Amino acid sequence: MYSVTDPATGERVEEILNATDEEVRAAIGRVHRGYAGWRARHVAERAAIVRRAGELFAERADELAAIMTLEMGKRINEGRGEVGVVVDIFRYYGERGPELLADEPLPIRGGEAVLTKEPIGPLLGVMPWNFPCYQVARFVAPNLVLGNTILLKHASICPRSAVAIERVLRDAGVPEDAYVNVFASSRQVPWILADPRIQGVSLTGSEQAGISVAAEAGRNLKKSVLELGGSDPLIVLDTDDLDETVKITATARMRNCGQSCNAPKRIIVLGELYDEFTDRFAKRVAAYYVPGDPADPATTLPPLASPSAADEVAAQIDRAIRDGATLRAGGHRIPGPGAYLEATVLTDVTPEMAAYHEEIFGPVALLFRAETEEEAIALANDTPFGLGASVFSTNRERAARVARRIEAGMVYINKSGGSEADLPFGGIKRSGIGRELGPLGIEEFMNKKPIRL
16 A cells, blocks of 8 residues: 655545556556667657756646655755755756767777667666655666666655656656556565566665565566665864854754765764764754644754654664663654654764664764774774765865775765765665766666677
8 A cells, every 4th residue: 555644643645555466567568668669769869858857847846845745744945955956866867968878989909899888678666755756866867868768666655756756757758658657565576576577676775675675686687776774974073163063963964854864873073072062962953953844944853754763763762772872862752643753862872782783764863972083983984884974174185084994885075965966876885786876877777888890
């Protein structure tokens, strides 16, 4: 069952039955039949359609933001901001796509060769609920320009986003058989991947979902791209404006109610700054992040995506405190029908605690003290995850030196982790496989075929 439940009120708004096996097979057949015609179109035509999709996303930003607010509780202003990133992604690939797909001469001995860049066929996308438009965009835009066709399974709480995205693409000129939304169940994903017509899969989701999908893709010799969880470190080496650094860090952690894979979940501060930083950080979190209606632009703390998500995070907080962590702010599930949880700050988390190693997917910040730069780097790398990281310092050379030693897929200096259309995005270790966005994002499901002349 796909369903829309308002996480601010607990009200069930809509229910949609899962697609039957016959309907899913028919959808696979559509993207398979549509592939030949879509890849045959000139790349400039495909790119123009993708650019037009970006324009339509911009025109419908308010509509899409309101849908996200209803489905998963995103603050309305953050929803508009998410659509803004979507517009940038479609514009980037619509403008740069033909250049990125141009043949490349290959210098070889005794002759000539070129490297051609071609699509591989129909792809499956399995998308999450935390960024209902953005996650789809970074998979769909480059692959449509490349010439692949797409079967899209969205999260079960985001059916309205799924329908709205398909409508935008259709109105932009994407053929009905080049992009197909299907309300498939998780049970159906393995045999979709086993179908010989599907050539690859991109999943953004939990670590366990990634393990399952990667195993099925490997069993069927299909390419997979995975963007999974993260426990990103943010290191504060030094600062000449402590209040501003605290503000940036708190904003980054509490963005999307803490439900961002690449949010800075572990904040590591050098000893001479730690006490003052922690005190100001805890006071800001407690005073600024007040629960409210996510549709109200003045709200600073929306609900989590579901009551079960809020309950799970609350249980992680309680376990950390029982294990010996210190609660500096928040920490409690807010009574009522909505999925609200206080913004929380924990300190004194040690390696013996589950909270030290796991991802807490909610408005919870863990603060750590490091006495030296070396200790900060060791703390940053002491995690099974490796998505992103941030380093703050007034000395850019120092920050860059530390950044090079952090085990992560991407590092940001003097800003929190984010997403930019022209910057590759992805992780290492248990945070995933492959890259999205930027020039690398269009290459993951590409046949790089050399032709010897």
